[in-house]
Amino acid sequence: MSVDRDSLMAAARSAAESAYAPYSKFRVGAALGFADGSVVTAANVENASYGLSLCAETVAVAKAMAAGKRGGLVGVAISGPDADRISPCGRCRQVLLELAALDGSDPVIWAEAGSGIREWSLSQLLPDGFTGE
Ligand code: THU
Numbered sequence: 001m002s003v004d005r006d007s008l009m010a011a012a013r014s015a016a017e018s019a020y021a022p023y024s025k026f027r028v029g030a031a032l033g034f035a036d037g038s039v040v041t042a043a044n045v046e047n048a049s050y051g052l053s054l055c056a057e058t059v060a061v062a063k064a065m066a067a068g069k070r071g072g073l074v075g076v077a078i079s080g081p082d083a084d085r086i087s088p089c090g091r092c093r094q095v096l097l098e099l100a101a102l103d104g105s106d107p108v109i110w111a112e113a114g115s116g117i118r119e120w121s122l123s124q125l126l127p128d129g130f131t132g133e
Pocket of ligand 1: 021024026027028043044045046053054055056057078086087088089092
C-alpha cells in the first residue's frame with residue numbers, strides 16, 4: 001500500500017510541536033507511514049550534553065520498533081523550521097535502514113522546509129547501506 005504524502009507531512013508537522021529542542025531551537029517532526037496504514041510520529045529530543053541529542057527520525061524508529069513494528073515502512077515525512085532546508089543525518093539514514101531492511105522495503109523520504117518538499121528513496125540517501133547480512 002502506498003502512503004499519502006500530504007497527510008504524512010501533516011503528521012510530521014504536528015509532531016514537531018512536541019520537540020524538546022531547548023538548545024538548538026530547531027524543532028523537527030518525523031512521521032513513519034506503514035503498509036497497514038498506521039503512522040508513528042516523533043520529534044527530536046535534545047540533551048544538555050549536546051552530542052546525546054536524538055533526531056526526530058531516530059526517536060520515531062525506536063518508538064515504532066518498541067511498539068512491535070518489524071518492516072512495512074513505506075514512507076517517511078520530516079518537517080523542520082520554515083526557513084531551513086532539512087535532510088536526515090547519516091545516523092538516521094542507517095537507523096531507518098535497520099527497520100526497512102527487515103522486509104527489504106525502500107521507503108520514500110519526504111522533507112519539508114521553506115523551499116518546499118524534497119523527495120528521495122532511502123537507497124538514494126544511503127547507497128550500499130550496511131544491513132548486517
Ligand atoms: N534534527 C532532526 O531531528 N532531524 C534531522 O533530520 C536533522 C536534525 C535535529 C537534531 C537536533 O536536535 C536539531 O535538529 C539541530 O540539529
